[in-house]
Amino acid sequence: MALETKQQSGKKFNIKIALFVIIAILFVVATAFFSTSYIEFAPYNEHEVIEYPQNVLSSQPQGHLKNELFAFIDIPLKTTADTKINFSELGLNTVKYTADFLFIKNTASQTIEIVDTTKPIIQFAEDSLTGGQISYIAYDNYDGDITDQVETEIKNGIEFFTITDSSGNTAVEAKVVDISQVPKPIITVNSTNVVRLKLNEEYTPPTFSAADALGEDLTAEVVVEGSVDTSANGRYTIKYTVTDQFGKTTTVKRLVIVGNDTLDTSHIDKNTKVIYLTFDDGPGPYTEILLDVLKKNDVQATFFVVNSKYNHLLQRISEEGHAIGAHTFSHVYSDIYSSKEKYYQDLNNIQSVIKEYTGSETKLIRFPGGSSNTVSKKYCPKIMTELSQELTEQGYAYFDWNVDSGDASFSKTAEDVYNNTISAISKKKQAVVLQHDTKLFSIQAVDDIIKWGKQNGYVFLPLTEESPVVHHSIYN
Ligand SMILES: [Zn+2]
CATH class of the missing domain: 2.60.40.10 (Immunoglobulins)
Structure with a gap:
C-alpha cells in the first residue's frame, strides 16, 4: 500500500514537473514570440487624389502581424479608421488607421484629397439660333447648374461663352452669330x-x-x-x-x-555690293505701283508694314518674294513708346495682321522713328535701350538704315529722292535704303534707282535675319 501511494505521489510529482516545464517552455516561447512580433502595414499611397464624384480609394492601409524570427507569419489584422472620408465635398481628409493584436499596436496615416478637375459643360438648345437669342445651360459636375455665371462676349461675328467652375476649371464654347464678320x-x-x-x-x-x-x-x-x-x-x-x-x-x-x-545669298560676302531697298509705313495706295516696278526689274525688297486698309496687299508682297518686317500697328509714338508692355502689345497686333495674310509672323523689325529716335524719351526713358536688347535676345533682328532717301524730309520730288539716294549709296558697299511706299514721288524714283544700282554692280536683296546689321546709335 505504502509503496503504491509513494508511487502515485511520485507520478503526481512527475506530472507537476512536466506541467511546470511545459508552462515554462510555453511562457518562454510566448515571450520570445511577442517580443519579436510586430505589425506592419502593407504598401499603400500616403496621399490619394480622388476626382469628384468618385469614392473608391486605390489603396488603404491594412495591418499585418509579422514576426522577426518566423518570416512565414503574415496575418491580416482588423484595421480601423478614426474618421470617415467625406467624398461628397472637395478638400483634404486625414485618416489615422490602427491595427492591434493583443498588446501589439501600430498606426498609419493617409491623406485623401477630393478634387474637381472636370470642366463644366455648356449645352445649347437645338434651335438656339432661330430666335436670335442663343439659349443654353451650363452644368458642372460639382457646382451643379451654373448657367447664371456664364460670361458672353461677341467678337468678329462670334459669340464666346465662358464658364469657370468653383475649382477654376474653364470651358469656352463659341457660336457664330454673323458669318459675314467671321475671319478667314x-x-x-x-x-x-x-x-x-x-x-x-x-x-x-x-x-x-x-x-x-x-x-x-x-x-x-x-x-x-x-x-x-x-x-x-x-x-x-x-x-x-x-x-x-x-x-x-x-x-x-x-x-x-x-x-x-540673282537672289542666291550664298555668294554674298562683305565685298559684294548690295542694296537693300526698304519701304516703311505701307501698305498704301501706291504699294501696287511699287510692286509692279519691282516685279518688272526682278528685284526683291523689304516692307516694314503698319496696319492699314491695304492689309490685303501683304499677301501679294509675300508671294512675290519680298521680305515683310514689323514696323508698328498704330504708329502712334505716344502709345507704343509709353511702356514696354504697350510696345509689345502693338508688336503683337501687327504680327497678327502679318500672319493673317502671309501665314507666318516675322523676325524683322524696324522701330518707328528708328532705334535712334529721341521722341520716345519723353514717354519712357531708356525704352529704346531695353527694347533693342530684349528683342535681339528674343531672336528678332531690328534694322535701321544707312541711306536716307529723304522722302519724309529733305527730298520733295522723285528727282530729289533719286539723287540723294544714289549719292549716298555710292559711298557704301552695303546700303540699307529708307523709303516710304506711302509717298508716290518716292515710289516714282525706284525704277531709276534700280537701273543705276545694276549698272554700278550692285545686287538687290530683301533683308533676312542674317543680313548685315545696320543699327543707329541709341539715345534713349
Ligand atoms: Zn514709320
Whole structure:
C-alpha cells in the first residue's frame, strides 16, 4: 500500500514537473514570440487624389502581424479608421488607421484629397439660333447648374461663352452669330516666304497647320499644290489652301528658288555690293505701283508694314518674294513708346495682321522713328535701350538704315529722292535704303534707282535675319 501511494505521489510529482516545464517552455516561447512580433502595414499611397464624384480609394492601409524570427507569419489584422472620408465635398481628409493584436499596436496615416478637375459643360438648345437669342445651360459636375455665371462676349461675328467652375476649371464654347464678320481661317506655314536652294540641294517641305476662327484644327483639310524640281534652276510656287465650315477660303504661297538666281545669298560676302531697298509705313495706295516696278526689274525688297486698309496687299508682297518686317500697328509714338508692355502689345497686333495674310509672323523689325529716335524719351526713358536688347535676345533682328532717301524730309520730288539716294549709296558697299511706299514721288524714283544700282554692280536683296546689321546709335 505504502509503496503504491509513494508511487502515485511520485507520478503526481512527475506530472507537476512536466506541467511546470511545459508552462515554462510555453511562457518562454510566448515571450520570445511577442517580443519579436510586430505589425506592419502593407504598401499603400500616403496621399490619394480622388476626382469628384468618385469614392473608391486605390489603396488603404491594412495591418499585418509579422514576426522577426518566423518570416512565414503574415496575418491580416482588423484595421480601423478614426474618421470617415467625406467624398461628397472637395478638400483634404486625414485618416489615422490602427491595427492591434493583443498588446501589439501600430498606426498609419493617409491623406485623401477630393478634387474637381472636370470642366463644366455648356449645352445649347437645338434651335438656339432661330430666335436670335442663343439659349443654353451650363452644368458642372460639382457646382451643379451654373448657367447664371456664364460670361458672353461677341467678337468678329462670334459669340464666346465662358464658364469657370468653383475649382477654376474653364470651358469656352463659341457660336457664330454673323458669318459675314467671321475671319478667314489661318494657315501657318513654318518656313520663310522665300526658300532658296542650291541646285540639287534637297527640298524639305515645311510643316504647316490651319485653324478656323473658332480654333477648330483644319490642318488635315489643307490642300497643297505645286512641286519643286531641285534639279532645274527656277522658281517654284507651293500653294496651301484651306476652306472652313463657313465657306471661307485662305490661300498662302511659298516661293522656292532653285539655282544661281540673282537672289542666291550664298555668294554674298562683305565685298559684294548690295542694296537693300526698304519701304516703311505701307501698305498704301501706291504699294501696287511699287510692286509692279519691282516685279518688272526682278528685284526683291523689304516692307516694314503698319496696319492699314491695304492689309490685303501683304499677301501679294509675300508671294512675290519680298521680305515683310514689323514696323508698328498704330504708329502712334505716344502709345507704343509709353511702356514696354504697350510696345509689345502693338508688336503683337501687327504680327497678327502679318500672319493673317502671309501665314507666318516675322523676325524683322524696324522701330518707328528708328532705334535712334529721341521722341520716345519723353514717354519712357531708356525704352529704346531695353527694347533693342530684349528683342535681339528674343531672336528678332531690328534694322535701321544707312541711306536716307529723304522722302519724309529733305527730298520733295522723285528727282530729289533719286539723287540723294544714289549719292549716298555710292559711298557704301552695303546700303540699307529708307523709303516710304506711302509717298508716290518716292515710289516714282525706284525704277531709276534700280537701273543705276545694276549698272554700278550692285545686287538687290530683301533683308533676312542674317543680313548685315545696320543699327543707329541709341539715345534713349
Ligand atoms: Zn514709320
